[in-house]
Amino acid sequence: MKKEFKLMKGNEALAEAAIRAGCDAYFGYPITPQSEVLEYLSREAHNRTGMVVLQAESEIASINMVYGAAGTGKKVMTSSSSPGISLMQEGISYIACAELPCLIVNVSRGGPGLGTIQPAQSDYFQSVKGGGHGDYHLIVLAPSTVQEMSDFVEFSFELAFKYRNPVMILTDGALGQMMEKVELKPQVERFHEEFNWATTGRKNGNSRVITSLNLEAEKMEEINIHLQKKYEMITKNEIRFEAINCEDADYLIVAYGLVARICQKAADLAREKGIKAGVFRPITLFPYPYEELKNAAKNVKGILDVEMNAGQMIEDVRLAVGNELPVAFHGRMGGVVPSPEEILEKLEMKFLGGSNE
Amino acid sequence: MNEKKMTGDEHYETMIAEENICINENIVYDKPHDALYSTPMHYCPGCGHGVVHRLIAEVVEELGIIHDVIGVAPVGCSVLAYNYLNIDMSEAAHGRASAVATGIKRVLPDKYVFSYQGDGDLAAIGTGETIHTCNRGENILVIFINNGIYGMTGGQMAPTTLANMKSSTSPFGRDVQTMGYPLKITELVAQLPGTYYVTRQSVHKAVNVRKTKKAIMNGFLYQKENKGTCFIEVVSNCPSNWKMSPVESNKWLDENMLPFYPLGDIKIPSNSSKNNGE
Amino acid sequence: MAKVKGDIIIDIEKCKGCELCIEACPQDTLEQSRSVNTKGYLYIVKVQDNCTGCTNCALVCPDGAITVFRQSGKKKEQIAKITNVTGDLKVTVG
Numbered sequence: 131m132k133k134e135f136k137l138m139k140g141n142e143a144l145a146e147a148a149i150r151a152g153c154d155a156y157f158g159y160p161i162t163p164q165s166e167v168l169e170y171l172s173r174e175a176h177n178r179t180g181m182v183v184l185q186a187e188s189e190i191a192s193i194n195m196v197y198g199a200a201g202t203g204k205k206v207m208t209s210s211s212s213p214g215i216s217l218m219q220e221g222i223s224y225i226a227c228a229e230l231p232c233l234i235v236n237v238s239r240g241g242p243g244l245g246t247i248q249p250a251q252s253d254y255f256q257s258v259k260g261g262g263h264g265d266y267h268l269i270v271l272a273p274s275t276v277q278e279m280s281d282f283v284e285f286s287f288e289l290a291f292k293y294r295n296p297v298m299i300l301t302d303g304a305l306g307q308m309m310e311k312v313e314l315k316p317q318v319e320r321f322h323e324e325f326n327w328a329t330t331g332r333k334n335g336n337s338r339v340i341t342s343l344n345l346e347a348e349k350m351e352e353i354n355i356h357l358q359k360k361y362e363m364i365t366k367n368e369i370r371f372e373a374i375n376c377e378d379a380d381y382l383i384v385a386y387g388l389v390a391r392i393c394q395k396a397a398d399l400a401r402e403k404g405i406k407a408g409v410f411r412p413i414t415l416f417p418y419p420y421e422e423l424k425n426a427a428k429n430v431k432g433i434l435d436v437e438m439n440a441g442q443m444i445e446d447v448r449l450a451v452g453n454e455l456p457v458a459f460h461g462r463m464g465g466v467v468p469s470p471e472e473i474l475e476k477l478e479m480k481f482l483g484g485s486n487e
Numbered sequence: 488m489n490e491k492k493m494t495g496d497e498h499y500e501t502m503i504a505e506e507n508i509c510i511n512e513n514i515v516y517d518k519p520h521d522a523l524y525s526t527p528m529h530y531c532p533g534c535g536h537g538v539v540h541r542l543i544a545e546v547v548e549e550l551g552i553i554h555d556v557i558g559v560a561p562v563g564c565s566v567l568a569y570n571y572l573n574i575d576m577s578e579a580a581h582g583r584a585s586a587v588a589t590g591i592k593r594v595l596p597d598k599y600v601f602s603y604q605g606d607g608d609l610a611a612i613g614t615g616e617t618i619h620t621c622n623r624g625e626n627i628l629v630i631f632i633n634n635g636i637y638g639m640t641g642g643q644m645a646p647t648t649l650a651n652m653k654s655s656t657s658p659f660g661r662d663v664q665t666m667g668y669p670l671k672i673t674e675l676v677a678q679l680p681g682t683y684y685v686t687r688q689s690v691h692k693a694v695n696v697r698k699t700k701k702a703i704m705n706g707f708l709y710q711k712e713n714k715g716t717c718f719i720e721v722v723s724n725c726p727s728n729w730k731m732s733p734v735e736s737n738k739w740l741d742e743n744m745l746p747f748y749p750l751g752d753i754k755i756p757s758n759s760s761k762n763n764g765e
Numbered sequence: 766m767a768k769v770k771g772d773i774i775i776d777i778e779k780c781k782g783c784e785l786c787i788e789a790c791p792q793d794t795l796e797q798s799r800s801v802n803t804k805g806y807l808y809i810v811k812v813q814d815n816c817t818g819c820t821n822c823a824l825v826c827p828d829g830a831i832t833v834f835r836q837s838g839k840k841k842e843q844i845a846k847i848t849n850v851t852g853d854l855k856v857t858v859g
Binding site for chain 2: 154155157182184186187188190191194195196197198199200201202204206220221224228329330331332333335336337338339340341342343345
């Protein structure tokens with residue numbers, strides 16, 4: 131079969147992938163830098179597959195529409211950017227407890243507060259560690275290319291339905307806005323599978339209920355234990371990462387998303403100077419590749435963690451490698467994207483005693 | 488067969504009284520057994536929720552839509568409505584029931600979808616969702632129980648609490664100067680072109696129960712026409728938090744709630760096209 | 766004219782003794798009992814045999830605790846056939 135390529139913005143590639151993945155419904159609200167998702171779907175989706183696309187009155191309404199529609203067993207998604215994702219947290223917590231499959235996309239921007247519309251990774255804690263109330267986890271995927279923005283949509287739905295768990299694609303404004311060549315997947319038929327848990331109208335004697343409430347403490351604990359077991363299972367089965375030139379590396383640069391690509395360039399520059407650097411990129415942020423990172427770091431002298439925030443993932447890096455290895459940090463905030471040169475400079479300064487400053 | 492000669496009515500009366508008329512063929516009213524679980528409800532004695540739950544179950548059974556209806560329960564006293572209604576239901580976050588119902592209806596447009604919400608849920612924290620759901624004319628039925636108070640949390644002031652009415656957060660009576668006015672959200676949504684059928688009913692007397700049932704029946708039937716949101720307010724009581732006996736609470740409802748929240752249809756389909764044209 | 770004959774069965778375990786049925790009954794058929802059910806409620810009982818089967822009590826009952834019966838005209842005919850009303854009253858039972 132002939133492959134289909136197109137030059138696309140990250141946001142549009144993601145939206146196109148949603149249509150092709152047979153997504154049933156999208157509920158969203160405009161916010162920069164992700165509005166193209168809503169715009170693209172409004173223009174393309176319904177005519178092509180009959181997919182429902184609805185602009186809600188707020189992110190709060192969007193996520194609750196997702197909750198309702200996901201409860202019927204359909205492929206449902208929403209997207210937003212950082213402040214909007216903050217508004218959705220209550221709904222996300224409900225969805226996680228009610229175990230509804232759905233896709234939430236965070237094309238994140240710099241915070242806190244209204245912050246900026248430029249890219250940032252300062253939502254790592256919110257996405258990976260909780261965000262909403264209660265003990266729950268999203269499965270969090272961090273694409274680093276426009277191709278992955280596209281590919282991760284179908285993958286997300288796969289994981290969401292496999293585990294009945296909400297999945298988040300955590301990306302950023304830069305990846306959402308930049309254009310790259312994308313290989314598009316063939317159109318998948320919208321499915322009409324019936325799930326025994328889905329509220330589609332009572333099937334036999336007893337009704338189905340979608341809820342996150344249990345007023346009995348022991349029962350609620352059981353639900354929590356069940357969720358934790360599921361997260362263990364996800365951790366066992368679904369860890370994804372990429373290790374680039376890590377085998378012979380003396381230094382590891384750990385980064386996710388778009389930053390990992392910048393770090394790759396920095397590692398290349400380092401190797402040109404004779405510094406053996408490799409890049410370790412977690413693709414799933416939950417579950418986090420602790421063991422894999424530990425293994426990759428076995429023979430290295432130091433780790434540089436690079437993020438577009440004040441240092442959030444670095445906590446997981448330290449959890450992975452322990453105290454035996456020096457872990458340095460380089461971060462830019464408020465929407466500033468680090469350059470390969472400054473990353474290399476930081477690497478040299480921290481571990482090789484050299485600095486131009 | 489026995490043939491007896493009789494002289495008066497007395498014997499006739501006695502003869503009928505001997506007969507047990509409590510047999511299935513003679514049932515003229517029984518609670519629904521399919522759409523309503525036989526579980527005792529947790530509501531306080533005299534609470535209107537039980538009546539409205541039963542009416543929904545009756546209508547669902549009579550319309551034969553038990554396999555095609557999905558309900559959305561709110562946060563509030565009726566948060567456990569799905570423990571009583573034996574139909575597919577989804578529990579919503581506080582105030583978001585109409586957004587959840589929108590999500591369900593949009594992906595299952597052929598099903599009957601309703602939300603069941605209290606005044607705090609629908610008219611305070613969920614006002615935005617309520618208005619926009621009605622404004623989009625979502626083809627759902629919104630059943631709005633208005634008892635002028637937050638029941639589950641223990642009797643705090645609601646947006647619908649009457650002026651000067653006492654609650655645990657308006658202990659000296661609702662002062663409209665500082666606490667705002669009671670919100671007539673039903674009249675408000677009736678103004679929106681998206682609503683198709685808007686009515687206010689009550690369940691404090693048998694005659695009103697009959698009317699409310701008819702309204703709920705209409706609400707579901709109109710959903711088939713795909714012409715907009717049906718919105719039914721049921722003015723109800725809260726004996727526990729009004730600190731009255733159930734009988735007193737219904738009398739108080741009659742004398743205080745109903746003058747401010749008058750019963751009757753606010754928007755009916757035959758009028759709606761006329762209103763829109765004006 | 767003979768009155769319509771009705772009857773009710775109250776599920777006393779479901780009854781919470783709210784007394785709304787007493788208010789709704791046009792016949793004063795109902796009263797609160799002096800004993801409690803297993804939940805501790807003073808449940809409602811029928812104290813007169815004058816129920817017409819109007820269903821008002823069951824309609825206002827928040828707990829769906831009342832089932833209402835009414836003797837149908839048809840059924841009455843089956844039970845007792847009244848003939849020759851102007852002369853000697855004849856009733857056929859069977």
